[in-house]
Amino acid sequence: MKPIFLDHASTTPIDPAVAEVMSEVLRGELGLGNPSSSTHAYGRDAAAAIEAARADVAALIGARVDEIVFTSGATESDNLALLGVARGRADRGRHLVTARTEHKAVLDPVKQLEKRGWQVSWLTPDRDGRIDPAAVDAALRPDTQLVSIMHANNETGVVQDIAAIAATCRARDIFLHCDAAQSAGRLSINVDSIGVDLLSISAHKLYGPKGIGALWVSPRVRPWIEPLMWGGGHERGLRPGTLATHQIIGFGRAASRVREQRESDARHVEALASRFRSGLADLEGLRWNDHPVHRLPGLVSLSIEGVEGESLMAALPAIAVSSGAACDSATGEPSYVLRAQGVPTELAQSTLRVAFGRFNTDDDATRAAALLRESVVMLRARDAPGSPTGEGWGMGEAGSLREGARIRCFVRLDAAQRISAVEFRAATCPGVWAVLDGLRRELVGRPAVAPTVDGPRDWAHRFNLPTEKLGRLFRVEEALGAAIKAAGEP
Numbered sequence: 001m002k003p004i005f006l007d008h009a010s011t012t013p014i015d016p017a018v019a020e021v022m023s024e025v026l027r028g029e030l031g032l033g034n035p036s037s038s039t040h041a042y043g044r045d046a047a048a049a050i051e052a053a054r055a056d057v058a059a060l061i062g063a064r065v066d067e068i069v070f071t072s073g074a075t076e077s078d079n080l081a082l083l084g085v086a087r088g089r090a091d092r093g094r095h096l097v098t099a100r101t102e103h104k105a106v107l108d109p110v111k112q113l114e115k116r117g118w119q120v121s122w123l124t125p126d127r128d129g130r131i132d133p134a135a136v137d138a139a140l141r142p143d144t145q146l147v148s149i150m151h152a153n154n155e156t157g158v159v160q161d162i163a164a165i166a167a168t169c170r171a172r173d174i175f176l177h178c179d180a181a182q183s184a185g186r187l188s189i190n191v192d193s194i195g196v197d198l199l200s201i202s203a204h205k206l207y208g209p210k211g212i213g214a215l216w217v218s219p220r221v222r223p224w225i226e227p228l229m230w231g232g233g234h235e236r237g238l239r240p241g242t243l244a245t246h247q248i249i250g251f252g253r254a255a256s257r258v259r260e261q262r263e264s265d266a267r268h269v270e271a272l273a274s275r276f277r278s279g280l281a282d283l284e285g286l287r288w289n290d291h292p293v294h295r296l297p298g299l300v301s302l303s304i305e306g307v308e309g310e311s312l313m314a315a316l317p318a319i320a321v322s323s324g325a326a327c328d329s330a331t332g333e334p335s336y337v338l339r340a341q342g343v344p345t346e347l348a349q350s351t352l353r354v355a356f357g358r359f360n361t362d363d364d365a366t367r368a369a370a371l372l373r374e375s376v377v378m379l380r381a382r383d384a385p386g387s388p389t390g391e392g393w394g395m396g397e398a399g400s401l402r403e404g405a406r407i408r409c410f411v412r413l414d415a416a417q418r419i420s421a422v423e424f425r426a427a428t429c430p431g432v433w434a435v436l437d438g439l440r441r442e443l444v445g446r447p448a449v450a451p452t453v454d455g456p457r458d459w460a461h462r463f464n465l466p467t468e469k470l471g472r473l474f475r476v477e478e479a480l481g482a483a484i485k486a487a488g489e490p
């Protein structure tokens with residue numbers, strides 16, 4: 001059986017009506033020509049279909065049609081907004097304001113600008129994940145060219161007070177870019193009433209295809225933004241290249257569908273989220289990272305005390321969720337978003353993001369909660385306090401959840417000072433558990449004097465663990481050594 005898809009903050013399945021209209025384009029029944037070919041009907045028809053899609057996308061955010069620039073997705077929209085305005089404004093000053101909790105599609109281009117001499121004020125959210133508009137105001141300088149603050153966070157679903165931040169920026173005549181990839185289609189957005197100047201959206205977060213998005217560029221910013229590429233002047237000179245007809249037409253259909261369905265979608269996913277939450281009501285040691293009021297409908301972010309994150313994910317193959325602690329592969333650090341929000345490392349590492357979508361059912365929510373509850377109970381039992389039954393156990397402990405391995409080892413010796421039994425109680429990843437299970441068998445019958453057994457480097461090799469896990473194995477060695485010593489003491 002396929003896992004239940006509960007990862008709608010990372011992408012959404014394509015709406016059947018969207019798939020249908022895209023298939024028409026792929027079959028050549030619609031939009032066959034190059035939309036730039038105005039000399040024949042094929043081209044003109046394609047251009048008309050594109051413009052209709054553009055109108056649907058514009059309507060979703062309350063914009064005018066000619067202010068929409070199609071891009072390859074919100075990542076490109078964010079890059080075009082930040083780097084494009086930076087190029088257009090560089091001779092007026094080189095200061096930007098953004099938040100530490102932005103998506104990488106904003107953080108990375110901002111860091112590139114920082115390397116090229118731009119100064120950046122990095123705002124930190126409050127404990128509830130929100131950026132104080134007063135903090136934005138305090139960061140603004142006479143040489144500030146752009147502020148970039150996302151509408152809703154992709155890990156926690158926390159929604160910012162963009163209208164208040166926009167008012168602050170307007171009062172100083174500074175441009176505001178907003179990454180609305182998560183909120184477009186989930187919250188009502190009107191670019192005029194919230195008062196932003198640039199807004200990024202993505203089709204695949206609102207039941208459209210991947211690889212297509214848009215940047216809304218206000219008339220106020222238009223003279224001040226430069227393209228990142230050149231090659232034919234498409235999209236009013238901001239994004240060259242033959243328009244991706246099938247994607248854009250699919251995006252348009254997704255935008256019009258989601259505009260009709262947004263409110264019923266929101267009610268549906270909120271009901272699923274509260275069903276999921278109540279399914280966990282009797283479980284202790286949960287921290288909810290999503291905001292009680294200002295949050296995306298249907299997104300739940302929770303950190304679970306006393307369990308190790310990887311083992312939690314491994315125990316849940318039946319649900320497709322994101323470990324909100326999305327371990328940054330480069331650094332091995334848990335989520336920078338949760339850390340910036342003040343979630344301690346040991347909790348950030350055991351965080352799940354569950355994001356419900358239009359096609360989920362009540363049963364999905366009930367089962368997801370039940371599976372999660374069972375897994376947590378099972379993992380906590382493997383780390384339960386107390387010692388194994390019987391007399392004469394020596395105990396050694398080492399490590400912590402922060403390090404990804406909290407290990408307690410119990411050893412019993414026979415009259416000849418040989419190891420007769422070994423037990424572990426631990427919270428750690430499945431890889432280290434494999435080592436513990438191996439050691440439990442191998443150690444029986446060995447003398448209780450060093451070297452009792454080979455060490456962490458050999459274990460990593462024998463059990464095929466990556467070198468990042470060595471630190472955890474050293475904690476195992478420590479606990480084991482202490483337990484053997486304690487068992488030998490009278």
Ligand SMILES: *Cc1c(COP(=O)(O)O)cnc(C)c1O
Nearest residue numbers: 073074075103105154181182202
């Ligand atoms: C998904 C997402 C992006 C990236 O969008 P793509 O279309 O996949 O490039 C950017 N920002 C946020 C907040 C997102 O959720």
